[in-house]
Amino acid sequence: MHPLRKNRPLRRTVLACAAAVAATVLPLSLKPHTNPGATAVPPPASSGTGSGSGSGSRTVTGDTERTRWGPVQVRITLEAGRLTDVTAVRHPSDNPRDREINAYALPRLRAEALAAQNADIDTVSGATYTSTGYRQSLQSALDSAAR
Structure with a gap:
């Protein structure tokens, strides 16, 4: 007799619960994450420094x-x-x-x-x-x- 037949209902219940958990957790683990440490570009100083023209x-x-x-x-x-x-x-x-x-x-x-x-x-x-x-x-x- 096959191991998942009705003579072992507890095993089928455990497997069904594990499948339900996996189906719920897997899509949630693939969600892209955001970077909370990133900040906006601050305004530059009054005149540009570094390489570049005098136009800022x-x-x-x-x-x-x-x-x-x-x-x-x-x-x-x-x-x-x-x-x-x-x-x-x-x-x-x-x-x-x-x-x-x-x-x-x-x-x-x-x-x-x-x-x-x-x-x-x-x-x-x-x-x-x-x-x-x-x-x-x-x-x-x-x-x-x-x-």
Whole structure:
């Protein structure tokens, strides 16, 4: 006789409960997380310092963030207090898979940062470590620009 037949109702109950818990917990564990530590871009000082023209343009490079797959570092450009450009100076590129992931992740991260005007950006699915390093380096560049 099969082990899940009616002669063992307790085993079927336990398995049904475990399946219900797994069906509830699994979707909740896949929910994207937000970064509560990110802050908005502060207004720049009265005149731009760093590289750039005298029109208030300012370029700042963030800290190099070490990730599981390699270092990530971004450079930002601020003009009149607005984030106008974000460039990934360093990112994982040691193998073809790294290059493939970053080919789609870096443009999305850049677009998110320019739209948000701060480091509170979403993680790109499939590029979690790069997204985290990008966000941290972006925040350090914004913090440096505020000084």
